[in-house]
Amino acid sequence: MKKICLLLFILSLSINAQEIAILKYNGGGDWYANPTAVPNLVAFANENIQTNISKNPQSVMVDSEDIFNYPVLFMTGHGNVLFSDDEANNLRNYLISGGFLHISDNYGLDKFIRKELKKVFPDLELKEIPTNHPIYNQTFKFPEGIPKIHEHDKKAAQGFGLFYEGRLILFYDYETDLSDGWEDQIIHNNPKSVREKALKMGANIIEFAFKN
Numbered sequence: 001m002k003k004i005c006l007l008l009f010i011l012s013l014s015i016n017a018q019e020i021a022i023l024k025y026n027g028g029g030d031w032y033a034n035p036t037a038v039p040n041l042v043a044f045a046n047e048n049i050q051t052n053i054s055k056n057p058q059s060v061m062v063d064s065e066d067i068f069n070y071p072v073l074f075m076t077g078h079g080n081v082l083f084s085d086d087e088a089n090n091l092r093n094y095l096i097s098g099g100f101l102h103i104s105d106n107y108g109l110d111k112f113i114r115k116e117l118k119k120v121f122p123d124l125e126l127k128e129i130p131t132n133h134p135i136y137n138q139t140f141k142f143p144e145g146i147p148k149i150h151e152h153d154k155k156a157a158q159g160f161g162l163f164y165e166g167r168l169i170l171f172y173d174y175e176t177d178l179s180d181g182w183e184d185q186i187i188h189n190n191p192k193s194v195r196e197k198a199l200k201m202g203a204n205i206i207e208f209a210f211k212n
Helices: 002-015 037-048 065-069 085-096 110-120 178-182 192-211
Strands: 020-024 058-061 072-077 100-105 158-164 167-174
Touching: 020 037, 020 065, 037 178, 037 192, 058 065, 065 085, 072 192, 085 100, 085 110, 085 158, 085 167, 100 110, 100 192, 110 167, 167 192, 178 192
Parallel strands: 020 058, 020 072, 072 100, 100 167
Antiparallel strands: 158 167
């Protein structure tokens, strides 16, 4: 099954080399949160880092073979996440085959996603990504690491990652909520400077994922 998924993923890259999908998950959490976020990020990336991503991102279930059609998946929400064994295996095969997952904690996701990620990679630990990592040094430079976008619990913003055989396969933004900063300005009333930082960081994540 792993070899089949890898072949499907390699074949899909020739067709969908620059595509992003939103990950649907079970457990009751609102995977559909921030509906304007990813379309706005896509528009920004297409304009500023010369990507050619579809303006209307699709959503895919964790256990679907369709995830192999997308080099990058985005996941967010406020509440519970639950991966079945089949879903965890499918997501693992996707990530070790070359896929990339960006998770944005929209407040309340943390305690659930950390537990479910252990189903996907029992032997891997989320590690804070150092400020000199390439993900902070793509088209846009973030010498101090991930920017603070939205206040939750007055904690410092952190960017965590899962590394598999030396490759960053998952990026997790915590205590910053990048996707809030991608949404239409009227929703959170973030100033332009804050939204720009969020969009630039999001574009860096996309650029890094497409290159690696």
